[in-house]
Amino acid sequence: MTATTAAAYRDTNVLRWVGAYTASVTGDVVYFLALTWAVTRTAGPAQAGAVLAAGAVPRAVLMLGGGVVADRFGARRVVVVSDAVRCAVILAVAVAVYAAGAELWLLYVLAVVFGTVDALFMPAVGALPPQIAPQDQLGRVQGMRALAVRLSNAVGPLIGGLVLGVGGPSAALGGAGLLFGASLVLLLGVRVEPLSVRETTGPRASAWADFRDGFGYLRRNRHLTRLVIVIGLGEMCFSGPVAVGLVLLTGERGWGTGVLAGILAAFSVGGAVSALVLTAARRIPYAGLFLTGALVLTAVAITLVGRIPSPGLAVALGAVTGAASGAAMVIGNALLQKETDPRYLGRVSSVTGLCTLGLSPLLLPLAGLVAAAWGAAAFFAGCGAVCLVAAGVGLSVRSLRTAKF
Incomplete structure (x- = not known):
């Protein structure tokens, strides 16, 4: 490098x-x-x-x-x-x-x-x-990516x-x-550094062998596997399902499209602010604890969004949710790229992408079913529970708790 x-x-x-x-x-x-x-x-x-x-x-x-x-x-x-x-x-x-x-x-x-x-x-x-x-x-790069x-x-x-x-x-x-x-x-015009650890001798493995090797690499690295789970759970609800839930919530409360737009805008602004702060940060010595703390704050804020009767407070909580979930996304992805062997970066990124963007659409119909049965607040409580599980997984591994960059 x-x-x-x-x-x-x-x-x-x-x-x-x-x-x-x-x-x-x-x-x-x-x-x-x-x-x-x-x-x-x-x-x-x-x-x-x-x-x-x-x-x-x-x-x-x-x-x-x-x-x-x-x-x-x-x-x-x-x-x-x-x-x-x-x-x-x-x-x-x-x-x-x-x-x-x-x-x-x-x-x-x-x-x-x-x-x-x-x-x-x-x-x-x-x-x-x-x-x-x-x-x-890498933390700054991920902050700039989140801002983008x-x-x-x-x-x-x-x-x-x-x-x-x-x-x-x-x-x-x-x-x-x-x-x-x-x-x-x-x-x-982007220049990349060659991956010096890439193997260049011996016969090249088949694509299927590379596929299996990628999963084998994750199985062998408990720390990395847990981090992938943390990122996947932490981001899954925010790749579309929460926006659908907000539509259902504002309709249920009779708040109108203005409040919906306000909550979504506040969420984006909050995420942008946290991305800017992390882009400017020189280093994060307690990155692992910062990640789990951000996930806990996200869980609390998103749960309260579904419970608060005031539109103004819902907008404010939208900003908190955006800032906390955005910070977790930046830190999680930076740690993942720091810890991953360069030979496996594409395969590991594909697993996290599948969890956050590939499978999250499955939660879209679930939002409607849960809201119809128990109200939109129940769906937001479920999203909060998912974030708490992600934080718990992060805290369960000492090397992840003490991670830094």
């Missing part, structure tokens, strides 16, 4: 990666908005859910394989190729929609292709930070809505493609 001691936010190479990641995530937001809009206008809202599911299935099923691909061929190469494919496919569909209209079969094909390429992109992009920054800067996600989630809907209003789905899909193109240009 490079010997530079410059702060990550002053490293132009890291900044290029952050810029590429921001453009890519913003493109994701615009793409999903455009796709949902196009399907709804073409075939109705029921088909919109089916098309989104068609894209989610290959993403979940193939993500572990995507980690193998990243480790075999190099994370940077996989990220660049997958970004290029996404850009080309979405621009081609945008042209087709402009020329012939939004055909339902074409939107299904787009969703499946995009989900498949995402299964390659996500583990690879998660494996890149240790190759572009020294270990003592918050910014993209705030700006993406504005861009998507504006372009949809002006030019319709074809223009919005084209805008998403251009964002992926900008991400690709920046990624081409």
Whole structure:
């Protein structure tokens, strides 16, 4: 790894990666908005859910394989190729929609292709930070990554809505493609350090052998396995289910869309603030305890969101939840990348990605079922319980409790 001691936010190479990641995530937001809009206008809202599911299935099923691909061929190469494919496919569909209209079969094909390429992109992009920054800067890099996600989630809907209003789905899909193109240009300028520990002698193992070896590596490393579980449980509820729960909660309380928007905005602002603080922090000597403490605070705050009768307090608790869950995400991912053997970064990232993004959609229907049976507060209490379990797992391993960077 490079010997530079410059702060990550002053490293132009890291900044290029952050810029590429921001453009890519913003493109994701615009793409999903455009796709949902196009399907709804073409075939109705029921088909919109089916098309989104068609894209989610290959993403979940193939993500572990995507980690193998990243480790075999190099994370940077996989990220660049997958970004290029996404850009080309979405621009081609945008042209087709402009020329012939939004055909339902074409939107299904787009969703499946995009989900498949995402299964390659996500583990690879998660494996890149240790190759572009020294270990003592990984916390800052993860803080910048979290800030990029918050910014993209705030700006993406504005861009998507504006372009949809002006030019319709074809223009919005084209805008998403251009964002992926900008991400690709920046990624081409990112330099990565070679993984000196990568084995270069002897016959190369098969992809299936690499797949099994990845799980074997996790089984052999109890500390790392527990950390993956902590991250997966800690983030699972916040990759969509909580937003659905908030919709149900505000409807149940009769608070209206203004309060819903306020809670979601406060959540994003809280996450952005914690990301900024951790980006600026020189070091975190008690990172393991900080992680578990943030998860406990997240559990308390998200549970109270479902119980508090005041909209103003709910907004304030949304900010606390965003800050605490965001801090846990930053610290957890930084520790994971610090502790993982570079040869396995893609495969380990694919497991955490599967837990946080691949399986979390399964909680979406659960939110509705729980709210219908016991009220929305019960769902938020369940999310709090999941975060407490994550904290308990973290505290159960001494090496994780005492982890630092």
